[in-house]
Each structure stands twice: as C-alpha cells, then as structure tokens.
Amino acid sequence: MSFYDASVPAFLQILGSLSGILTKAEAHCAAKNIQPDVLLGARLYPDMLPLSRQVQLACDYAAKGCARLTHSEVPSTPDTEKTFDELKQRLANTTDYLKAFKPAQFDGADSREVTFPVGPGNTMTLTGQQFLNRFAFPNFYFHAATTHGILRHNGVEIGKRDFLGVN
Amino acid sequence: MSFYDASVPAFLQILGSLSGILTKAEAHCAAKNIQPDVLLGARLYPDMLPLSRQVQLACDYAAKGCARLTHSEVPSTPDTEKTFDELKQRLANTTDYLKAFKPAQFDGADSREVTFPVGPGNTMTLTGQQFLNRFAFPNFYFHAATTHGILRHNGVEIGKRDFLGVN
Numbered sequence: 001m002s003f004y005d006a007s008v009p010a011f012l013q014i015l016g017s018l019s020g021i022l023t024k025a026e027a028h029c030a031a032k033n034i035q036p037d038v039l040l041g042a043r044l045y046p047d048m049l050p051l052s053r054q055v056q057l058a059c060d061y062a063a064k065g066c067a068r069l070t071h072s073e074v075p076s077t078p079d080t081e082k083t084f085d086e087l088k089q090r091l092a093n094t095t096d097y098l099k100a101f102k103p104a105q106f107d108g109a110d111s112r113e114v115t116f117p118v119g120p121g122n123t124m125t126l127t128g129q130q131f132l133n134r135f136a137f138p139n140f141y142f143h144a145a146t147t148h149g150i151l152r153h154n155g156v157e158i159g160k161r162d163f164l165g166v167n
Numbered sequence: 168m169s170f171y172d173a174s175v176p177a178f179l180q181i182l183g184s185l186s187g188i189l190t191k192a193e194a195h196c197a198a199k200n201i202q203p204d205v206l207l208g209a210r211l212y213p214d215m216l217p218l219s220r221q222v223q224l225a226c227d228y229a230a231k232g233c234a235r236l237t238h239s240e241v242p243s244t245p246d247t248e249k250t251f252d253e254l255k256q257r258l259a260n261t262t263d264y265l266k267a268f269k270p271a272q273f274d275g276a277d278s279r280e281v282t283f284p285v286g287p288g289n290t291m292t293l294t295g296q297q298f299l300n301r302f303a304f305p306n307f308y309f310h311a312a313t314t315h316g317i318l319r320h321n322g323v324e325i326g327k328r329d330f331l332g333v334n
Contacts, residue, residue, distance in 0.1 A: 001277040001296040006173055010300035044211070044320040110168040129168040133177035138331055141308030148309070149316040153211040164305050 003110040004103035007069060007132055011062040011098055014144045017165030018055060019091045021148060021158055026084040028156045036084055042150050051150045053079065055087045058143040059094040065136030066098055068114045069128050070105040170277040171270035174236060174299055178229040178265055181311045184332030185222060186258045188315060188325055192218075193251040195323045203251055209317050218317045220246065222254045225310040226261040232303030233265055235281045236295050237272040 029036045041050045049057070056079045067074045075097065081087045110129040118124045126134065148163045161167040196203045208217045216224070223246045234241045242264065248254045277296040285291045293301060315330045328334040 001170075001294065003168075005296050006277075006300065009297075010304065013301060014305060044316050045322070048319060110173075127168065129172050130176075133173065134180060135331075137177065137304065138181060138308065139327070141305065142312050142315070142327060142330055145309050145312030146316055149211050149313055152215060153320070155212065160306070160309060163309055164302075 002103050002106060003069075003108075003128065004101070004106035006110075007106065007136075008066060008098055008101060010137070011066065011140065012095060013165050014140070014163075015059070015062060015091050015095050015098070017163055018058060018144055018147060019088050020165065020167070021151060021156075021162050022055070022084050022088050022091075024158050024162065025151050025156050028151075029084075032155075037082075039151070039154060039156075040082070040084070040087075042154050044146070044150055044153060048146075051147060052081060052087060054143045054147040054150065056081065056090065058140055058147065059090050061136055061140040061143065063094050063097050065132065065140065066101055068116055069109045069132065069136075070101060071109075071112070071114075072101075072105070169270050169273060170236075170275075170295070171268070171273035173277075174273065174303075175233060175265055175268060177304070178233065178307065179262060180332050181308070181330075182226070182229060182258050182262050182265070184330055185225060185311055185314060186255050187332065187334065188318060188323075188329050189222070189251050189255050189258075191325050191329065192318050192323050195318075196251075199322075204249075206318070206321060206323075207249070207251070207254075209321050211313070211317055211320060215313075218314060219248060219254060221310045221314040221317065223248065223257065225307055225314065226257050228303055228307035228310065230261050230264050232299065232307065233268055235283050236276045236299065236303075237268060238276075238279070238281075239268075239272070 025039055029039055040052045043050050064074050081090050112128050113125050114128055114131040115123050115125045151158060192206055196206055207219045210217050231241050248257050279295050280292050281295055281298040282290050282292045318325060
C-alpha cells in the first residue's frame with residue numbers, strides 16, 4: 001500500500017459522512033421547526049466553537065494536511081459559510097480538492113519533512129508520517145467527531161454509523 | 168516509514184492524552200464538589216453511551232485494532248471500571264499492550280487481509296490499511312473525542328491541546 005492510501009481515503013470517508021450528517025441535521029430543523037442558524041451556532045460549551053466552525057476546521061485539516069504532505073501550495077479558504085447548503089458545498093469542494101491529488105505525489109512523503117505553523121510565530125517540523133498521525137488526523141477527527149457530538153446533543157437522530165459513513 | 172509507525176504511535180498519543188484528561192476531570196470533581204460517578208455517567212444525549220464506556224471503547228478499538236492488524240489473539244477486557252483511577256489503569260494497560268508489539272509484526276500488515284466482526288453474525292474483510300483507516304482509526308478517534316466532548320460540556324477546563332496530548 002502507498003502513503004496516499006494511508007491518508008487521502010481516510011479524509012474522504014469522513015468528509016462524505018459529514019455531508020450526510022448535515023443533510024440529516026437540516027431535515028431535523030425542518031421537521032422540528034428549528035431555525036437552521038440555531039443549530040449551526042450550537043456549541044457543547046459557551047467557549048467552544050460552534051457547529052459551522054467545526055465543519056470548516058475539519059475541511060481545513062484535511063485540505064491543508066494533504067497540501068503540506070505533498071509540499072503543494074497550502075489552500076486558504078475564507079470561512080464564510082452560513083447555511084447547511086454552503087457547508088455541504090465546502091465539504092464537496094474539499095472532497096474535490098483531495099480527489100485531485102495523484103497517488104505519486106505522496107510517494108516518499110511519509111519520510112519527507114513537513115514544517116507547519118503551530119500557534120502564532122511558531123513552527124514545528126516532523127516527518128510526513130508523524131505529521132499525519134500526531135497532527136493532521138487527530139485534529140481532523142476531533143472536529144469531525146465534535147460536529148457529530150453537537151448535533152447528537154441537540155437531538156438530531158444520527159449515530160456512529162453516520163459518522164463512519166456506513167449508513 | 169513502516170506500517171507500525173502509521174498505527175501504534177497514533178493510538179499511544181491519544182491513549183496518553185485521555186489519561187491526562189481524566190486526571191483533570193477528577194480534579195474538577197474534587198474542586199467543584201461533584202460526585203465522580205456523576206461525571207463518569209455523563210452523556211451528551213440520553214441514548215448515548217456514558218463517559219466511562221467511551222473510554223473503554225477507545226481502549227478496545229486501539230488494542231483490538233492492533234491485534235487484528237498483526238493477526239494476534241484479540242484481547243477481551245471486561246468493562247468493569249467504576250472510578251477515574253480504574254479507567255486510567257485501563258488506559259495504562261492498553262498502552263502497555265500496544266507497546267509490547269514489535270514493529271516487525273506490522274511488516275506487510277497494510278496489504279494483508281483482516282476479517283473482523285461488524286454487527287451480530289456479520290464479518291467484513293479489508294486489507295490492513297483499509298481496516299485501519301476505515302474502521303479502527305475513525306472508531307478510536309470518535310470515542311476519544313466524545314470523551315473530550317462530554318467533559319468539556321460538563322465544564323471541565325480542557326481544550327484541544329489536551330486531546331492532542333501536547334498540554
């Protein structure tokens with residue numbers, strides 16, 4: 001197996017599942033007469049980030065993660081999404097961006113060094129494999145699972161199978 | 168890099184961070200005069216699993232995941248933990264179990280087939296790399312991030328840096 005197989009499909013699976021989860025969340029709003037803005041702004045605690053930002057960050061960790069691993073230009077996407085449809089478009093755009101990578105771009109990327117920003121004015125350098133496992137994956141899954149947790153906490157009828165993308 | 172590097176360290180990082188998060192949760196209980204049982208039984212929604220079960224499942228997906236990848240005997244651990252100390256011991260035992268694997272046991276495991284149970288009476292067969300990315304990692308990170316979400320929702324002063332294990 002290649003390092004491409006170790007990274008891109010993992011991101012794609014969850015980006016797809018998040019889109020399905022947002023579809024269910026939007027239907028929940030319609031069925032329960034909930035303003036979509038309320039759910040999009042929901043948080044698990046007042047100083048945590050709201051649902052919309054969790055989705056945007058999951059997209060960023062996937063897209064920027066793959067860009068850094070392949071030493072491609074790191075994309076910068078303004079966080080302007082204000083509706084479920086716009087967030088699903090962001091997920092679709094991120095999916096398209098990831099699908100455009102060629103497996104060969106990841107050849108040797110596991111042992112190649114990646115230097116990336118960590119906090120204001122600081123950078124860290126890790127091998128690609130370390131970057132993926134210590135930074136890109138845990139951040140990506142954190143925001144994806146928090147998206148699920150916020151919606152679950154608000155009564156949207158989803159489960160772990162939706163998170164895994166097997167529903 | 169080896170397939171061992173792609174799997175074991177990723178699990179170890181988060182198992183360690185969960186132990187740190189539980190230490191902060193226990194201190195929060197003491198400081199706020201909260202019965203530990205209340206927090207250990209906390210859920211994000213009534214039909215979700217409580218905190219203690221989220222930690223146990225994170226341990227299981229790490230331990231059983233590595234066992235299946237290496238075609239080792241799959242460990243079965245009774246879910247008897249009832250205190251923060253016992254859950255931290257479960258995390259420590261899982262960490263020790265993972266550390267006992269030798270990198271050579273993972274050589275070729277990325278392309279070797281893994282057959283594993285999915286629901287009652289069903290199994291699925293994937294390559295090791297697919298099993299790790301489609302099943303073991305997303306399940307593991309899901310329960311780890313949900314552990315974080317439950318505690319965050321209940322006011323424990325932790326953040327993403329605690330989840331990443333860099334605090």
